[in-house]
Amino acid sequence: MKKAKKIMFSSAIATVLIVGVSAAVYTQHSSPATSVAPQYSDPSAPGFVKISRTDYERMSNIVISVNKGDLPVSALKDAEPLLARSPEYITKKLGLNTTH
The missing domain is CATH 1.20.5 (Single alpha-helices involved in coiled-coils or other helix-helix interfaces)
Known part of the structure; x- marks a missing residue:
């Protein structure tokens, strides 16, 4: 027993x-479709601007298109908030200085 x-x-x-x-x-x-967009920078950092999911996706598509060569490098100005947080998104072969 x-x-x-x-x-x-x-x-x-x-x-x-x-x-x-x-x-x-x-x-x-x-990761459910209704999840909150992740934060891409420290919210306590000076100059922090929250990026909405829609803006993140739009800016991400711009960066992808520039990296592929489908858009000119000048299009990156519309993705500046995203690049300020993650400059490594730009491919090295574009030869851009991404340090701020």
Whole structure:
């Protein structure tokens, strides 16, 4: 009888651990469409300007198009808030000085 209780207890503990770890992994890797846009810079930094999801996507598409050569480099002025936070988005072969 004692052996059966130990087996049931061990099984219950294992089940709880598996469910808990699975839930944590699922939560960490799921990104619902209604999620809040991530922050791309420290909000306490001087001159911080929050970028909306729509603006981020628009500016990101500009940077991608410039990197591909579909848009001229001058189009990057419309993506300046994004580039100020992440200058590494510009491909090195464009030869731009992205340090501010």
